[in-house]
Amino acid sequence: MDRVAIVGVGQTKYERRKKAETFADMVYEVTVKALEDAGLTIKDIGNVVTVSNDFWDGRTISSMAIQDACGSRHKDISTVEGDGLFGVFYGAMRILSGSFATTLVVAHMKGSESRMNLITNAMFDPIYSRMLGLDAITSAAMQARSYMDRFGITEEQCAKVSVKNHGNAKRNPLAQLPMDITVEDVMASRMLSDPVKLLDASPITDGAAAVILANGQAAAKAKTTPVWLKGVGHCSDAYHLGDRDLSRSPALAAAAKKAYAMAGIAKPLEQIDVAEVYDAFSYQELMWLEGLGFCEEGGAGRLIDEGVTQMNGKLPVNPSGGCLSAHAVMVAGLARLIEATLQVRGAAGKRQLSGCRTALAHGINGPCGQSHCVMIVGQQA
Amino acid sequence: MGKRVAIVGTGQTHCRSARKDVNGQELINEAVVRALEDAELRRDDIDAIVIGNMDHFEGINYVDTWSVDGSGGFMKPIMKVTTGGTTGTTVAMAGYYHVASGLFDKVLAIGWEKNSESDTTGAIITAFDPVLDRPTFGGAVGGLAAAALRYMAMTGATERDAAMVAVRDRKHALNNPYAHLQLDLTIDDVMKTPMISYPIKYLDMCPRTDGACAVVFASEDVATKITQTPAWVQGTINRHNYALACDPSWDSLETLEEGSRILYERLGIKEPLKEFDVMELYTPSSFAGLQWIEELGLAKRGEAPKLVASGATNMGGELPINPSGGVLSSNPIGATGLQRVAECALQIMGKADKRQVPGAKLALATGFGGCFWSDIMAIGARKPA
16 A cells, blocks of 8 residues: 555543543644644644544534634545544545545544443444343443353453553553552452443543644654554444354454555564554453454453463553543544554653554444454554 | 546435335435446445434434445445535545545445434534534524525625525426425415525425435446446545634635635636536525525626526526535435435436436536535546546
């Protein structure tokens, strides 16, 4: 693929409630931060892709609230409604089309002003399944049970993911929930929906994030070392939960296959140095690692048991702390990409991994990870 | 550089105020099947899907993943884009960029809405800032009425002038079997309808509609293998300059003026009235149907009524506008902009049947929505250089 680089990133601190800031305040903050990071001004931005969701924002045309804050006046602009990583993908396509040299991608979320259970209940079919009361947590619990039963994954193995990611968050100053916890703490936390306990679940979060994408020529003008987009793929599974094998993620495997083919990756565990995956729940990190081909189906329990995904392991997963430590919905895939970018750039501060040349970022849409986007970034185009 | 992109197939549903015979997925499927049949493609041929609507009109969250049974998106790349009234054109632009990027050869773009399942105005009100705008500019009609008043004050245009547009578009719809409102009206008929928000009367305003539209975009590598008459995307641009209804200048629709001038320059168009053969414009009120053709450079400020009265924008005129019947005849909001694009493609492909503009070679589609935002796409028979 032609050259698209990430040349600027910006994130707010992720918090349970940002009482003072509006959507526009948060978007303005990350827009300015990303521009400063890149050493560019808004005049250097060719077009803008915003990411928001009318349900989560409680507003029709939710993108309207932040048109000025992202500096889109007199520019082309569009809005992806879905995870931020899909927004980045669209932003990259707009550069690859030859129409624009740069794209600013912004995403925002105020979970504190939303009702998670009602909003995620609304993703279920109004005729057949919504009245069952399914929401993000109860549907995830079914998926967790299905996955654990099929492959013999234990609640303790899931709990280890939570311990790892909250521990990683201690080195991320923007994370919401840096915590020193044990497997026992997770096991003893309040049951939300069996087998998902409070500490297996990601928090409600307010936050925003932005990245600046650039073609080769524009990337040369930025002050940062460009991190290149090497491969990308996205794919959706069936909609009705009953139409899917919830214990597996074929759509993720298909998305990864495409991204890997583009990036020339044949052995992901050998060729990828760090992965930021969408761990909305602890079991999901394990499931997605399997879908991404880092191990065989059912093998991710072994990865966590053997410490492969720890900071000092062969494949550190979610050094940022992951969604478990800050889950601004819509923003979260973008946050995954930003961490992947910082790791490749060598700018990840106290959590910097050594020798990180190639990184993976992952985002999801829909119930139980129905739709996935996988992106590979690296040092060389 | 990216790939050149053509539209190679279109599909539309019949539009009604309530399509009780189908659910949302079935409505989407109706348009998708027709688009695939038109392009003589199968579901397996489609590399990616872009879909758009406005969430609160159906009350369904994550429509991209919900809709796969209707869109054919099972185990395919699918993405949702949405920008309010401009959603349909936003979907078209996303379809275009997907293909132009070189990453996908054949992309299905879908816009749909089942407005009968919600309170349309109730949903639109929540688009506006709860503190600054909502008390004054809630809903779709208020802002258009304010713009209409300003236009009348500036130019001396009358309510009867605007009614000409209401009559023209509904008459054009008589030739479009998919249109929602197919009415043979007189100016007096329009004038007699109830006032909604002065000066906009019932028949000056678009309806709300159930309907869907699907368009297949294909790269230059495959387009001519799919059809002998691809409708090439000549260029596209948009401007969404405002966040608050108190921001725009009411003297003109700045976003349309700015966007069209830049696009014309890129395409080397100097006299749009002469150079375009047909236009499908997202003009949701009859007054917009006057003022906005001035922003598009078809007439000088205040001279749109004269141009419309001359018959130049009728079928058979110098530049037929809205042969489909336009937004005043059908308005399934998430599909409305895409219908404009599809209708332009039909004209270029020579498939517009009774509403065909003979020999149409260059067409312009627009979208309107959000906070006085505009999307524009030019479509033509000539493969871009």
